[in-house]
Amino acid sequence: MREAVVVAAVRTPIGRRNGTLAGVHPVDLSALVLKELVRRTGIDPQDVDDVQWGCVTQMGDQSSNVARFAVLAAGWPASVPGVTVNRACGSSQQALDHAAHAVMSGQQELVVAGGVESMSRVPLGAARGTGLPYGPAARARYDGSDFNQGTGAEMIAERWRLSRQALDEYAAESHARTAAAADSGAFDEQIVPVVTPEGTLAADEGLRRGTTAEKLAALKPSFREDGVIHAGNASQISDGAAALLVTTVERARALGLTPLVRYHSGAVIGDDPVMVLTGPIPATAKVLRRAGLSIDDIGAFEVNEAFAPVPLAWLAETGADPKRLNPVGGAIAVGHPLGASGAVLMTRLIHHMKDQGIRYGLQTMCEGGGTANATVVELVR
Template sequence: MTKQLQDAYVVAAVRTPIGKAPRGMFRNTRPDDLLVHAVRSALAKVPALDPATIDDMIVGCSFPEGEQGLNVARIAALLAGLPSTVAGATVNRFCASGITAVQIAADRIRTGEAEVMIAAGTESMSMVPMGGARPSFNPAIFAADENVGIAWGMGLTAEKVAQQWKVSRDDQDAFAVESHRRAVAATQSGGFADEIAPFEIVERFPRLGSAEVDERRRLVAADEGPRADTSLEALARLKPAFAAPKDPAGRATGFGSVTAGNSSQTSDGAGALVLVSEAVLKRFNLVPLARWAGFAVRGVPPDVMGIGPKVAIPAVLERAGIALADVGWIELNEAFAAQSLAVIRDLGLDPAKVNPNGGAIALGHPLGATGAIRSATAIHGMRRSGARYSMVTMCVGTGMGAAGVFERV
């Protein structure tokens, strides 16, 4: 007998502020501590929910080693004070790890295998660098041209996207300036107030000449990345950070256009969502924020990984049974301005609906945490704006695109 799927609802969605890496405000804060805070803050939004009913916790992390290793999901569940009955699993789909965690949690509920799930993401790029502590590529990657893109730095893939989709340096810089403008405006107007859980940073310093330790505490409630003084003139002075694009004969075709200013920031942060079944909604009299409406992931050539959303978005729309026009709020992760503009133009996305509060160029991109963080932004933004549907989508290293859709209820 085929069992009918049930709906999964989001009843809480929060995130920490996002810090710059590697020398930002969270440089000495462990990613598991950021995750613990996000989980506790999410559960605090639904005090009527009995923690003993939580079935599992799924956490996304792009480089699960070092301070964010050892199955950080289970470690954080215990450190957060959840009952020992709450299990935990860490998942990795690079930049889509966080949204994949949401998808897995929602599907566990939809199939009836669970009633209450936590979906989250965490990443410290200050403590665990891009690529991890000891990256080791399979030699077979370099034996075939179609696989070499796996080993390319993300910036090189962005250069190729800029070249192939004809995205100019001026357009990339203008996009970056607008990302900062929107992020600053949202910060000043309280646009992130519903989603950010302020975090207390605790730093300890040895007192010279004694055995005492001084402690300094400060509460941070805003993202560290947005800059009000960003301008086209300032960005134009930045040199390209990656190799110039080349033609099929291997000749350089220009000076490159991808810079530190029109790329996402390396960052630290965490986010968490609480998802439940309809039966749990009624049992604990909870108010849903959104219904999980669908997810899709698709592969693209690794050397143009940035175009991933352009194949994932149509797939998730078909799966959710809606049209692009139905989506009123789109969180398109700004890995690079080049790939964001290529996707926007290729799919005909409405720029006004894309990242209304700014994106990763201004706010930051803590890799595996971003999907959970941007889910919180999409859900609360959708509710404030009155949109019926919101979407979270991103390109993914090694050539993938992922997209998830939420419905306002």
């Protein structure tokens, strides 16, 4: 089987809800990173076999196959197709899986994977409308559960005995790590500035410098009156897009491009849909078995910070080195633009691996419905 490699990984800054990116249509935001891939690699867009694009709330401004219209908005030939993928929060990580699988199978040679979400323009939960999500049979199977992620986060905190103090300390550390990474220039190469009528956004907008556990202690719980989850130790609602270019080693050489990482292994798994967010734990075990690697072989982990209990429970179960977990911060500090987050995390991971000379990186995402993706990539030296 052929190897799939990533030769470019770019993202927009992550904009906070109703912030600088709120006025940018998600199709246009997607087009921006597509055009940046061309600018950085010099590829001819007409050679792209497909665009696999994550987007979760596919209604309103994000309806009508965002992927296809992003291709057209980018000025690419009308012959280039695009498909919009929805695996909840893992949508653009799944898009990367699809792209890698297509290349490895020999069916395609040059594929873009990525995603977008404009949560300012299409709010979280908007797709429910007056309908009945999940259906009566699934609800009945799980005693009428509403499969709520916030409630699931509370359940995880209770099961793993994670105190409010521990969660708030983790959240504060996310901001601190993000600030340190930003100040060091770690994000500069991966970010495409976005020019808007409100100004140019060139850095992640949600970062709150000086965040401490003591300050977060003043926030009220969001899901239970006596709960431990609140806005400060959960991911921020936000806007953003990211894209990766996937191809073969041979095609990269022919195009004069240097591979960044090799797609080593991928896995997807289902877990408890009521607790919702524990999937990264078995997904990590599954992808490591498939990769033939141990947890100690991995030099950096990106575990999406949907809520602080998610990475902390994952850490407790895997025994990973805490210093390798989300080394440049995460979604608590900068936001979680649903359909884009998988590609955003992978972009951050790839650039961190390249900057630090890390051989193996692992990314995993909890997803609505209790599923999770996990991906291992290997630095090409």
